[in-house]
Amino acid sequence: MKKEQFIQFMEEGNLSVPKYLLNNYVNLGLNEKEFILLLHVHSFVESGIIFPTPMEIADKMTIDPSECMEILRHLLQKGYVSISDEMDEYSIKYERYSLQPLWEKMITYMMDQNKQTTQSMNQQQEM
């Protein structure tokens, strides 16, 4: 392996995936393809490609662009990802994907889980 390849590998960097998300994407209502697609969107945005096309995303998956577009539409509708309108320093409008809805779903799920655990503990104590 050449030095240049290793340096390029280092420059690409890593995607940090919260283990809580990895452990609970199914509980949040996602299947593997949907979850990975969100990771790809996350990775693109982090790398500066803030509004990747279905073609660019599909290119890194085992799906074709039309299936990718369909999954994206589904994820947008169900509120796992959103598109926000922004404006750059030259007043040119642009769109970007945001994973804020995913984090919101995750935290809501965490809080619900906690409530249920507390309730079942209270019920056990009462019995």
Next chain:
Amino acid sequence: MKKEQFIQFMEEGNLSVPKYLLNNYVNLGLNEKEFILLLHVHSFVESGIIFPTPMEIADKMTIDPSECMEILRHLLQKGYVSISDEMDEYSIKYERYSLQPLWEKMITYMMDQNKQTTQSMNQQQEM
């Protein structure tokens, strides 16, 4: 959200996924389910559960234990993951999953890609 929940979330931590792997798992011959299954194995091992059962893994995916076992067998056969025999301080033998084969496949692919790029550049220069 309670403090305790946030602390627990921090304690679970993150899984670092090399973006090169995320961008190239399809080129390495993996589909989404297989890739995610490997991430789960990676995450289990990092968390100290070094030989998770198919049931434990399937529990975090949209597949059932028997499908999980089949995918695991396929990944072991094709050399994406291996099982190594180790011995603890009390001379008790145990098994653990290792992702070394995956890293080896990845680096081999990186080196092949680089060769092909160099070759096609040489061919272009010759023309």
Next chain:
Amino acid sequence: MKKEQFIQFMEEGNLSVPKYLLNNYVNLGLNEKEFILLLHVHSFVESGIIFPTPMEIADKMTIDPSECMEILRHLLQKGYVSISDEMDEYSIKYERYSLQPLWEKMITYMMDQNKQTTQSMNQQQEM
């Protein structure tokens, strides 16, 4: 670079540092040496060495074991790290470092910051 070296590099893995912590360790009352020492403790624990000696930690820093011990004592006293007593499956007691106090300090700081921002916004609106 040999394949084996790259594989070993991959096996060592990465430490995920929350950018919020990186951006605010000074606000939490830490200097660079103390912050890095906590990262080393974090890294050791993740790698399975749950109670590293001051010598092991100092070995990876520009400080000697006695300075390391002093910093550790300071961090324990001030509540940035704690030592918890645990018991293994053979009922043998052991100690481990925990970064829970650090996460608690971080979340408390986050919440305080938020309150201050809200208050100053309210004051501005009142004026």
Next chain:
Amino acid sequence: MKKEQFIQFMEEGNLSVPKYLLNNYVNLGLNEKEFILLLHVHSFVESGIIFPTPMEIADKMTIDPSECMEILRHLLQKGYVSISDEMDEYSIKYERYSLQPLWEKMITYMMDQNKQTTQSMNQQQEM
């Protein structure tokens, strides 16, 4: 803790630090302040601030802007970080920090270590 705060925390994300680098920055000739300063530069660049000022960096450390400038100059001179000239889509030139030199120093060190280990093993076998 409010949901919005948690979402903001998630949006800031994590910095992935190779454990090999964490374990060997001293061997690469860096002290804690220099190492952390490089992590800050890395974090800024990842967040889209590709050429942070000494003031912006010092603001997150226990040093003042002039000490920060001095350390930066030292790191540039000794080849741990570099400044590269780039051009945007509107042909406007801009500068950015690059950590490529750091990765190169790291890989060179890894390879040297490996050679020494091999040599000492050969010497032991000869004896």
